[in-house]
Amino acid sequence: MFSISATRFRAVLLGVSLCLGLTGLWNAPAQAQVTAFKQAVAEAAARDRDLAAFYQANDYQPIWTGASDADRARRAALFEAIAAADSHGLPVARYDAEGLMARLKVARSPREAGLAEVEMSRTFLRLAREMQTGALIPSEVDGDIKREVAYRDRGSYLTSLIQSSPRAFFRALPPRSNEYARLMKEKFRLESLAKTGGWGPKVPGEALKPGQSGAAVVALRNRLMAMGFMGRSATQTYDESMMIAVQQFQMAHGLTPDGVAGPGTMAQVNTTVSDRLKSVIVAMERERWLNQELGARHIIVNLTDFNARIIEDGQVAFETRVVVGKNTGDRRSPEFSDSMDHMVINPTWHVPRSIAVKEYLPKMQRNPNAASHLRLYNSRGQQVSRGAVNFNAYSASSFPFSIKQPPSQGNALGLVKFMFPNRYNIYLHDTPAKSLFERETRDYSHGCIRVQKPFELAYELLSPQEADPKGKFHSILNTGRETRVNLEREVPVHIIYRTAFTSAKGHMQYRRDVYGRDAKIWDALGKAGVSLHAVQG
Structure with a gap:
């Protein structure tokens, strides 16, 4: 993995500038030198339509290898961005900073400089796109990840760069969301923890419960303290303070908060720093895939959390438990975004x-x-x-x-469904099977999202357009007739899959990889060149 100290980085850049002959190469008046450079640029860019179009429009002038202050600033910003790529969980080796530097250092002729110029742009385009919208193509990792990434026109990266402050340009590429910033903070925290031994020894045994004592209880106490769920304590008994800490841990991991460290809780307690770090890096990649305007008012369904939320101006306005597709065959719920434009009350299935x-x-x-x-x-x-x-x-x-x-109390869709028409025939709906919402893991449907509080969701969705949303809803419901109700303002729906996500306050949230998708993403990132620093439990 590329790693370079700040001092060596500046020295190499200075050496690159001198070896490029940027003190004289571009000051030479000979037309032949200019022509040789331009011909080299045209030749090297020819096999990339976007690069060829950019350099043609730019009269084949340099943007990296010239002697101007602007060129020097762009070179420095690019190498700094490559050095920072690891912080974003990106495959830094892909950008081959040392190879680029070596190529620049030996560029002693206009032709060599032209070839280096295009290679700089090619590397820049790859880094810029991957920093902004991810290193992987979602559908190639798992066919049920239907996420359509909002890719930016490649040529626009180059035109924007030359019109901007280079460092500011690179700073603006990654998601600007609070979620991404907090995920990066968690990444740094876990990497730091790993250097000091992680969370300590794992807890032996399969289960512990209040009232027990002994070495396993002490190990659980120590691990809960290291994770920040329990204050300093010398207790050797599974007492009330430990039970409260276990409950807090369970809530942060999507477990039933009964205060008992059963097999499910113990498995999560003993998950290593390494595995948590993988989840965070995968979540950062997923956040890059969703690096777009989500909507001032939108719905987020997190499949691993079995939860749906309405987010309004960055705040949770409504939330409900959900049941998602069963983890088998073609029943797994897909990931995608669309816009909800109507609901159907008293639906026919x-x-x-x-x-x-x-x-x-x-x-x-x-x-x-x-x-x-x-x-x-x-x-x-x-x-x-x-x-x-x-x-x-x-x-x-x-x-x-x-x-x-036909519509009825026992209808498989319940009494209301929420429609965001899509090619996958996925929507949110009521259900008569209410008992499933009490389960910890809720993957039982054929793919659609069953909602625990459908009426309340309907009231919330109707509230911007009805003075009495509850009354309006029930006046239609009581007819028993299937009725379509349009939403005056469409509501974006984002069906996501996050095994690691944050909250503005409180503990980091982790969930189980119910469909195994994050394991596939991590494997793909590893093949692309992403790796962990040495970590421990």
């Missing part, structure tokens, strides 16, 4: 074909009256009597009917 033929057709083949709450419709939209259908005559591919469930 249009059973997705995959569910109709995989789950309900086999049942009706065994018993034509199975799932009697569902109705069959032909291609013309006419209801069909089950008695007129020989279900065994059809296969999953030939089954010609659609299946629907």
Whole structure:
């Protein structure tokens, strides 16, 4: 990994400037030298459309290798940004700072300077884009990460750079969100902790509970103190203070806060600094993927947290537990962003074909009256009597009917669904299966997001456009008829997946990697060149 001291960095830059001959190369009046430089730039940039277009528009003038103060400032800022890339959890070796410096040092002719010029720009474009929108392409890591990254036109990075203060330009590239800043702070904290031994020895055993004492309890006490969940204590008994500390730990890790260190809690307590650091670095990459305007009022659904929140002007205006897609087959909830534009009160459930033929057709083949709450419709939209259908005559591919469930208290969608039309047919909705919300891990759906407090969510969404949102909602609900209610202001919805996230106050939040996606991202980052400094437990 590239690492260079500030003193050596300045010395190398000075050497680069001198070796480039920037004291004389560009002051030489010979037209031949200018022509040789431009020809080299045109040749080296030709295989990159964006670079070729930029240099053509810029008359093939240097922006890095010239003798001007502006060129020197840009060179310095680029090498400083490369040196800082590791702080952002980026694959610093990709940018090959030492190779660039070596190339600059041997550039003693206009042609060599022209080739170095384009290589500087090529490295700059890669670093700038990856610092702003991530080092990985989300869909290539996992097919269920449908995140469409708002990539900036590559040429605009170059044009913006030459019109800006170089250092200010690089400072503006990473996400400016409070979340990113806090994640970076946590990264530094964990790296510092690692140098001093981490959180100490792991806690032996599978479970501990209040009233117990002994070496394992002392180890748990010490680890809770090291993690900041418990003040200094000499207790050797799992007393009330330790139980409160365990509860605080559990709340910061999405666990049921019962104060008992059961197997699930012990597994999280014994998670290493190294693994937490990986989660933070992955979260920073994910934050870069979402480096865009989220909306003054928007909904965040964090799949690992099993929670949905309305964020308004940076503050949580509403939150509710949710159930997400089951961790199997094609039922995992995807990650993407879209805009909610309406809700449907008293919805009809249009059973997705995959569910109709995989789950309900086999049942009706065994018993034509199975799932009697569902109705069959032909291609013309006419209801069909089950008695007129020989279900065994059809296969999953030939089954010609659609299946629907009319509005009712027992409807699979409950009494309201919240629509942000998307190609994945994912939305938020009520559910009659209320008991699932009491579980610690809540991945049970077919992919859509089930909401624990759907009515309250509806009131909140209607509040900007209705004087009495609750009254309006229930006046429609009480009709029992399916009714679409448009939102006058669309609300962006961001379905995210964060195993590490922050809060403005309180402890860092960590969650389990329910779908294993963050493990895939870390593996991809590792292959790209991201690595951890030596860390301990």
